Amino acid sequence: MARETLTREKVLDAALAFVDQHGMAALSMRKLAAELGVEAMSLYNHVRNKGDLLDGLVARMFEAVPVPDPDAPWDVRIRGLAEGLYAQFRQHPAVLRTLVAEEANPRSPGALKVIDSMLGALLDAGLDDTEAVRAYRSLTGLTFGAALTEETGLAGAPLDRAEPVDDWFRRMATPSETPNLHRLLPVLTDADCRQDFEAQLDLLVSALGKA
Numbered sequence: 001m002a003r004e005t006l007t008r009e010k011v012l013d014a015a016l017a018f019v020d021q022h023g024m025a026a027l028s029m030r031k032l033a034a035e036l037g038v039e040a041m042s043l044y045n046h047v048r049n050k051g052d053l054l055d056g057l058v059a060r061m062f063e064a065v066p067v068p069d070p071d072a073p074w075d076v077r078i079r080g081l082a083e084g085l086y087a088q089f090r091q092h093p094a095v096l097r098t099l100v101a102e103e104a105n106p107r108s109p110g111a112l113k114v115i116d117s118m119l120g121a122l123l124d125a126g127l128d129d130t131e132a133v134r135a136y137r138s139l140t141g142l143t144f145g146a147a148l149t150e151e152t153g154l155a156g157a158p159l160d161r162a163e164p165v166d167d168w169f170r171r172m173a174t175p176s177e178t179p180n181l182h183r184l185l186p187v188l189t190d191a192d193c194r195q196d197f198e199a200q201l202d203l204l205v206s207a208l209g210k211a
Contacts, residue, residue: 006038008046012056019057019094054104057095061088062111070120075205077121081114082143082201089147096147125208135208142200150193 004010014035019027033040047053065084068077089096098104106115118139122132152165166189173182181188 006036006042006046008056009060011036011043011046012053012060015053016057016060016092016095020092024094024098051102051104054095054098054102055107057092058099058104059106059108059111061085061092061095062106062114063108064088065114067113067117068121070117074121074124075209077117078125078139078205078208079201081118081121082139083198085114085140085143086147086197089144090150093147093151096144096151099144100148122208127208135204138204142197142204146193146197146200150197 011032015027015032018032018035029040029043033043036043047056062085065081065088068080070077106112115136119132119136122135123129125132125135127135169181169185169189173185175182
């Protein structure tokens with residue numbers, strides 16, 4: 001039986017599945033090659049190095065976001081794209097956490113179509129070029145930040161701390177020293193991050209409509 005042809009997309013999809021299951025730290029070319037049933041050196045025909053691999057993983061997340069109909073209302077397109085990115089960030093938390101420490105870019109034609117679609121929707125909202133770019137950065141920052149907050153906890157503390165961050169805040173926030181934080185702490189620690197994201201997205205889209 002002929003061996004299935006290896007492609008960059010197959011390498012990246014296997015790497016994404018591996019990272020989802022084992023974490024980014026466990027990923028190596030040797031282990032990835034074993035998952036694919038090939039020699040490690042053959043992978044370098046498709047990914048140049050670790051940076052290229054990470055860029056590819058980010059690109060695959062972007063490519064999984066459905067590109068909306070360009071004739072749909074601009075705000076419907078913005079919501080769909082932002083929610084799609086948020087879902088991808090939440091589906092692949094190991095890649096999300098790695099992005100905090102390492103610069104990566106979604107370098108693929110499919111990923112660029114997602115970015116282009118969002119920029120097009122912002123231009124259709126009546127923004128000029130500078131405003132559209134600023135709004136794009138705000139939307140991607142909101143999406144990334146919301147997913148990261150949901151993944152890491154109240155204040156984005158590392159997951160490997162001995163004491164959970166919510167417990168630390170409950171212990172340290174006192175009525176005398178930090179009265180506002182103490183008052184709102186039950187709401188902060190019991191928040192629904194998904195609902196928070198949707199509320200923040202509503203505010204941002206509403207503001208864009210008034211720009």
